[in-house]
Amino acid sequence: MTFSEHNRSLFGPPSTELPKPPVPYTPGWRFQAQSHTAPAPTPVIQCGCINSDHEMRERNQQSLIDRCLRHPPLPGKEGNGAVSLEVIDILKGGDGHSSQVFTARLLASDSKPEILPQKGTQLVAKIYDPLYLNDSEGYLNPFSCVDKYYTHEANAYLSLHEFQGQWIPRYYGSYTLSLPVDSVQTRTVRMILVEYIQGMTMSHAQPKDFSQSARQSILKSIVDLESRIYHADIWLIDVEPRNVILRDPDSDLPRVVFVDLAHALFNRRRDDPLALQLEYFMGQYISPLLRWTESRSSTEAFYEWIDWDWDPWLEVEFAHTAASITPEMREEWPREYEEAESS
Known part of the structure; x- marks a missing residue:
């Protein structure tokens, strides 16, 4: 019996899943993101990102889009700066990935010049989007996973600042952006920006x-x-x-x-x-x-x-x-x- 079969045997058949919206992170897509301070790294414990029985029941009874609205990212602190970006090329992305990684051109920024490079610079954006995460047929909790990935990666870059620019990419901060769900509702995802490394x-x-x-x-x-x-x-x-x-x-x-x-x-x-x-x-x-x-x-x-x-x-x-x-x-x-x- 597969995990999904075991899941259905416990909690009944899943609800009729609404189709996911097309992945927006495609070449040519332009968007704006607000600066954001990530919260402290989430605790890492055994089975910490695995669905509980309650969470599996929720998975079977609600659409993933509704669950994204119900489980926004951990709050952190929103800043005053903003960036505008245009997707250039996909490095890792699409449905079924732990994160969406792509090169992006910096179109505009109201941050201090020392924080971000000049306009037109090619950067790497990494977005932690639970809607497109592969949850291994319900084994993983996509919201716990992306909270962990975002908080650990953002804080790791900050902690390793002396390694940036030579041994790890330069870090250009963490951000938050809103994506439309319908004509009224939006959902929130987090993002980091780092230096593009040739090689x-x-x-x-x-x-x-x-x-x-x-x-x-x-x-x-x-x-x-x-x-x-x-x-x-x-x-x-x-x-x-x-x-x-x-x-x-x-x-x-x-x-x-x-x-x-x-x-x-x-x-x-x-x-x-x-x-x-x-x-x-x-x-x-x-x-x-x-x-x-x-x-x-x-x-x-x-x-x-x-x-x-x-x-x-x-x-x-x-x-x-x-x-x-x-x-x-x-x-x-x-x-x-x-x-x-x-x-």
Whole structure:
């Protein structure tokens, strides 16, 4: 029995679903968004984005559009600034995506010049729209999901401001916009704007097109950057090829940029009671020699890029970090890893 069949057996057949309006995020679409301060990151707990029985019952009894009106985004704080944008090209979008990501041309802004670049600049907009999120046949709560993605990504960019412009895109703020439902009603979605990075994601690149030395340089940069962000007490649990852009991919030493911070864990952990009791050495640098060994499966997502013995290479490249490892770290770290793997 599939999840949807189980769902129907519990709560009866779903209501007649009204057709979704066409996805508005298409090339040429122009819109305005108001500046918005995101609320604090939502708590991350086990099953936190999974529908409860009550929520599944609601899903079967109400149209998704009505539910969007009933469950607006978390409030945050609306600002005085506004931007006007025109969609240029879709990077990831359409029905069935966790977010809508596209390049957009900045048409106008009443924000201070130091906050946004000049008019005509190409930016990347990311909209968190529950109407088009794939809820896995009712398994996921789309409203909890987009609240989590928006609050975590917006706050992660703010927390990692010293990495912006080189290791992660420059961040141009968070916004809110209203979309028409009918002639009277509108619904609200949130958005962030970031720098457009020239290059290609590792998922679109072919490892065979890069020399071993270039691939080693790329992986060393990934390990180093992830570890430095972890030092800032943020754990990026979604570091994988689709979220790593290679700047200057044709050069001998491509540079890496991390994108998609929606799954960032603050304080290096989830917010379950057990996790809150663990010692994570907050504010301290944790050597990759502890966290990036082959046995910890840290490199699993990049296996196509690695054709050398990982652990000996790691020990050489990050030997300078060994002195930072304390006996307490060696004792504690396996416990953290086991907790992460069981989540």
